[in-house]
Amino acid sequence: MNLDLSISQLAVKYRSGEVTPEVVVNECLENIERNNPELNIFITLRDKQELLDEARSVKFDTLLSGVPYVLKDAYVTKNIRTTSASNVLNNYVPDYDATVVRKLKEAGAILIGKTNMDAWGHGGSSENTDFGPVKNPWDQTRVAGGSSGGAAAAVSARMAMFAIGEDTGGSIRNPAGWCGISGLKVTYGRVSRYGAIAYASSLDSVGPMAKNVEDLSLILELIAGQDKLDATSSPNNVPIYSKNLNIAPSTIKIGVPFELDSQIKEAVGKLVSMGAQIIDISLPMLKYAVSTYYLLAPSETSSNLGRYDGIRFGQDRSNFTQESMRRIMIGTYALSAGYYDAYYKKAQQVRTKIIEDYNKAFEKCDVIIMPVAPTVATKLGELISDPIKNMLADLYMVTTNIAGIPSLAIPCGFEEGMPVGFQIQGPMFSEELLFKIGHQYQQVTDWHKAKPNL
Numbered sequence: 381m382n383l384d385l386s387i388s389q390l391a392v393k394y395r396s397g398e399v400t401p402e403v404v405v406n407e408c409l410e411n412i413e414r415n416n417p418e419l420n421i422f423i424t425l426r427d428k429q430e431l432l433d434e435a436r437s438v439k440f441d442t443l444l445s446g447v448p449y450v451l452k453d454a455y456v457t458k459n460i461r462t463t464s465a466s467n468v469l470n471n472y473v474p475d476y477d478a479t480v481v482r483k484l485k486e487a488g489a490i491l492i493g494k495t496n497m498d499a500w501g502h503g504g505s506s507e508n509t510d511f512g513p514v515k516n517p518w519d520q521t522r523v524a525g526g527s528s529g530g531a532a533a534a535v536s537a538r539m540a541m542f543a544i545g546e547d548t549g550g551s552i553r554n555p556a557g558w559c560g561i562s563g564l565k566v567t568y569g570r571v572s573r574y575g576a577i578a579y580a581s582s583l584d585s586v587g588p589m590a591k592n593v594e595d596l597s598l599i600l601e602l603i604a605g606q607d608k609l610d611a612t613s614s615p616n617n618v619p620i621y622s623k624n625l626n627i628a629p630s631t632i633k634i635g636v637p638f639e640l641d642s643q644i645k646e647a648v649g650k651l652v653s654m655g656a657q658i659i660d661i662s663l664p665m666l667k668y669a670v671s672t673y674y675l676l677a678p679s680e681t682s683s684n685l686g687r688y689d690g691i692r693f694g695q696d697r698s699n700f701t702q703e704s705m706r707r708i709m710i711g712t713y714a715l716s717a718g719y720y721d722a723y724y725k726k727a728q729q730v731r732t733k734i735i736e737d738y739n740k741a742f743e744k745c746d747v748i749i750m751p752v753a754p755t756v757a758t759k760l761g762e763l764i765s766d767p768i769k770n771m772l773a774d775l776y777m778v779t780t781n782i783a784g785i786p787s788l789a790i791p792c793g794f795e796e797g798m799p800v801g802f803q804i805q806g807p808m809f810s811e812e813l814l815f816k817i818g819h820q821y822q823q824v825t826d827w828h829k830a831k832p833n834l
């Protein structure tokens with residue numbers, strides 16, 4: 381199947397005329413028709429005829445030309461309904477494109493549809509949605525992870541070549557890990573957030589999800605860069621990441637902050653056998669990560685969601701899910717006079733401590749390796765019925781957003797028949813290094829090639 385190829389392999393076939401975008405779009409649509417009724421990945425699927433017309437008129441200007449992708453429904457799309465998986469925005473049809481969407485359009489990528497998620501990004505299982513839970517392609521009694529669950533499941537189930545997700549506290553990495561694909565949380569400001577529906581503005585990031593690291597690097601070099609429509613987007617030069625993904629492993633110092641589980645330990649072992657060096661580091665503030673994040677993110681979201689008052693945007697505020705209501709209440713409380721110092725301000729102070737932990741660690745090592753999640757994909761119902769467990773599942777992911785640093789999640793094995801992923805975290809703007817290390821790992825392992833039997 382062409383959807384098993386990497387983006388660069390597909391580009392070669394396009395150019396030789398061996399395969400056409402029409403054929404690949406049709407393959408996506410066949411997989412969607414067969415498996416979407418069960419997996420519940422799409423909120424909005426584009427019209428078939430429109431897609432095939434677009435596929436027939438592709439000009440091969442970039443490596444993404446004619447490459448089908450899906451978009452988490454957290455990005456506005458001109459003339460295509462955008463819901464953020466919430467009934468509050470049930471009928472919202474934007475009249476402009478998010479910058480990431482515009483860039484992919486200009487590159488010739490083909491948008492297949494908008495994918496299901498935890499509404500507003502609130503959650504880690506894609507169950508907190510008004511469109512029904514997303515199911516994991518590897519086991520339909522389990523969740524796909526979240527909040528970009530539909531995006532990850534679509535790539536894993538070969539309904540698209542890649543996806544654009546959003547990560548505020550793990551929402552790209554968690555579903556990537558649980559669905560057995562690769563995903564990148566970028567440095568804060570690396571990709572424009574213009575047109576991204578805001579969750580928590582000091583933590584939100586736009587990033588790619590795909591089968592392998594090489595694909596991620598190709599996508600990032602096209603979507604990254606400064607944007608005058610997003611004042612937080614960085615003016616830093618965007619490297620052509622995919623040009624050289626090689627690195628001598630003997631030059632890499634890997635920081636390991638605690639005893640790792642079997643699969644992750646094996647992944648580190650693999651890198652060590654190639655010559656990488658292990659450095660013991662400590663991140664003492666990690667134990668405060670979840671509490672810090674769950675004050676900062678709800679505080680910011682309670683403020684961001686204030687615009688959906690039914691007058692400017694939105695239908696009916698009573699349509700917020702329970703999970704969103706919980707966050708709005710926590711956030712409003714933490715920001716209120718009298719509690720501000722004890723909660724919001726304290727969380728901001730701990731945020732600085734977490735940044736200091738990372739700065740100290742990166743004096744000794746180049747990157748840090750840790751798991752994506754403490755468990756494999758949970759059973760449907762398990763996280764949505766237990767809000768504390770739901771928060772604790774984010775333990776290893778939230779510190780990177782708090783510190784603004786990038787983190788690459790890639791598959792490294794299976795447990796209970798389900799994919800397991802690990803993270804490679806690096807200093808600000810170290811995406812190039814993360815790609816190189818991740819790519820070297822994928823040169824000597826095949827975990828990223830495994831796919832669910834559907």
Ligand code: GLN
Nearest residue numbers: 501503504548549550551
């Ligand atoms: N699970 C985290 C939360 O619910 C992450 C969400 C995200 O990154 N959008 O806040």
